[in-house]
Amino acid sequence: MTDYNLPQEILKFKGIFDMDLLYRSMRDWLTRRGYYFEEPVYKNKPNPMGGVEDEITWNCWRKETDYMKFWINIFIHTQEFNTIEVIKDGKKKKMNKARLAIYFNAKVETDYQHRWDKTPFLIWLNNIYEKYIIKPEMDNIYTDKLYYYVLKLHNIAKECLGMEAKGSEYEDVW
């Protein structure tokens, strides 16, 4: 079993946004793409500086092939989180004001069924398989595909937050 880790993506924002929209949009994107969605951590605590502090961890995975599994792990951290009322297009709307940080980590896990780690010979064979046979596909297809998936999710978060540096010319990749 080997993990191919991809570079971490960091998104930070301070201002007014709709947390509910952000949460739903990101979760819907993941579930629509066939990711199994787990939320092992949801911490909510009052902050002495004011507002509420939230820590949310998502572990999402999808079986890409019988041998490979895609993992997208997301950590959402909000500080000074407050609910405020704003007037948008002449209507009152509840929004949130906070400092937000989202960390995107992704990896490709191989041999997730542990079929190749039963005997020393299978481990050796798996090593050969990963180093010489499947390496080009791993570098050029699978890790690349997962990275562009993460970028798409990253872009959805930016759209929900109404950030200025958003959009992508790579939308049609994968």
Added chain:
Amino acid sequence: MAEREKIVDELRLKYEGLFDVNELYLTMDKWFREKQYDKRELKNIEYVKPEGKFIELWIMPWKKITDYAKIEIKIRIQMFDIKEVEVEKDKHKVKLNQGRIQMVFDGYLTTDYENKWEGKPTYVFLRTIFDKFIYKGYTARFQSQVAEDVNHIHTTIKSFLNLYRF
């Protein structure tokens, strides 16, 4: 470990005035896509402040030139006091941003990125000989390609920002 050589060291660009943040971002994205770079966005920070938005971006697109060498361009962008303004252009009202930008460009040539020559000290020695003497012409060509690409994106952004001056 792969060897990373810095070819372009902190090429800077400063601008103050009108521009469109999103258009600037997409112009860079488009340039990298056209030049067959893979996208890598390390950081995207945006803070809304009373004096205007503060935006910080760290992008590091990369491109494999051969199985042995790849180019990485690191761009650090900081934007200060970004406000939304409405200007009249050709009798039409257009929404733009006003503020200050600072950009720093670095260009790297990374060789042996698959760490094929790192197993033994003999390999490292052979690789250095190979890079410095046998493969010298190719290495020089790769280095000039890094410099050329960094200068090209720098000029593209400069021209893009100059468009808003007139």
